[in-house]
Amino acid sequence: MNRYRRRTLVLELVMVAVAAVIGFPVYVLINLAVRAPSDTGSPIRPTTSPTLSNFTDAWQQAGLGGALINSTLVTAVSVAVVLAVSSLAAYPLARITAAWSKGTFLLVMLGLVLPFQLAALPLYQTMRDLGLLGSIWALVLFYAGLQVPFTTFLYVGFLRSLPHEFEDAAAIDGCTPVQVFRYVVLPMLKPVTVTALVLNAVAVWNDFFTPLLYLSGGTQQTVPVALAGFFGQYVSDWNLVFAALLISIIPVLAVYFALQRSIINGFAGGLKG
């Protein structure tokens, strides 16, 4: 069973073939992104004289530089806030068994079921009244609250599986609750923090619906909104559009391949609760 047999070889070939089929769109994406718009041959024929001019054109016209900075800023700030407030809240919610604690936890878990479409429209008015419409800070505020239930759920589940003796010992030694949290609880939460970081960052970076609502009409854009706008303008100029798409996924894939082990483990293990 543990040997490499002929059947294993057949399976290997089948799996590689399946991977090739799944990877086919990526080939076309690259193939057309480096093709001059004047070349109207079949999309699957390898491009004979590749050019990089689509990339420079797309970069300038889609405003991708600003969008990448905005997306990075929104993701970094909102995920940092979510991790901070959720881990802090998870500490009493996981350790205290009083009724108020259980009730609060259930209230937060209600957020796992509520689709954000329900809150998104009334919140549009709130954002307008706050003068945040069209600003990326509307997104930061929204994600910071939206991701609380899921992140708290992860932290509480993880914390409940940890012994509380370390916290008790630190308290007996004279630590204040804030110090216990900062120097004892937080370091123990590191594995689940990595998971929460990965899942939240991917969700925030990739979201399209929220920035479509709250950024429309403004000058600030995130990557998905910039791409949608660019596509609307150059809908038939596929070589340019593909270059823009490729530029936008290169940073994502670079991070993914660099950190693939923690990212895949985050997705695979994070939801065991």
Place this chain on the structure above:
Amino acid sequence: MTLTEKAAEHVPRSARRRRTDPPWWFVLPAIALFAYVVLLPSGRGVYFAFTDWDGLSPDWSFVGLDNFSAMLDDPDALQAIRHTLLIAVAITVIQNGVGLLLALGVNTMIKSRNVLRVFLFAPAVVTPIVTAYLWRNLLGPDGAVNSLLAVVGLGSWQQDWLGDPQLALWSVVAVIVWQFAGYSMVIFLAGLQSIPKEIYEAAAMDGAGPVRRFWWIVRPLLAPAITINLMLSIIGGIKLFDQVYALTGGGPGHATDTISTLIYKDAFTLGEFGYSIALAVVLTIIVAIVSSGQYLVLARNERAAS
């Protein structure tokens, strides 16, 4: 002995432990954000679902259940609800079926297993709107899918995959399966790798074939992974917006409209906020029913399996 000293001596264990309890106000920042961004607006949303508010004017009137009864007379809304459920079920079945097969294939002795795992999961981290625009081109009349069919001699299968009302919904499903089958695979794979090899080998020794080994050993032990995967794909399918918006915009006609795309159109192109939020309430109810029903069924199965 003074009274205070006496009291201190009789402090019950539970009260002494309380000294190390974290303070309640630790929950405040999270609750404040959550309430301000999710709870209160959702509550207001439910309220507006019973009004005729247009989203802009300062006054509105209470219309009772009018928005919901209008929905029953609105073929677009009923169709969108049907599409939403159909997409959710189709994605759940196909994506998890493909994901499980990929996981079983990768969880073997093949040499490329680690590379394949990383490669097959990669689409899941890419922005959905990017994959949707990519596929919008691939599935077009002159796109790569049709070109490929011609090359392999299946020219008669060529279609306008997103332009044909009969096919468009299934093309959307196919794109989502392409992107997220690797996600299902990774979760199944984590479940498969937690199954001790000895159990599997013992069953093989006792003469159980691959199918029986899968059904009687792998499937029950995979129950937690199955639960997670079904929850993720069905809820994701019900809320689907980005991919439909970028692939078809709900078209051709209304052939691929889901509840989410209709919410967006009604609110932001037609200005019917009340009606749009009523649709969001229906979406909430569907999510709540499906997730609680699924939770109950799967929790029972998991107990039965363990």
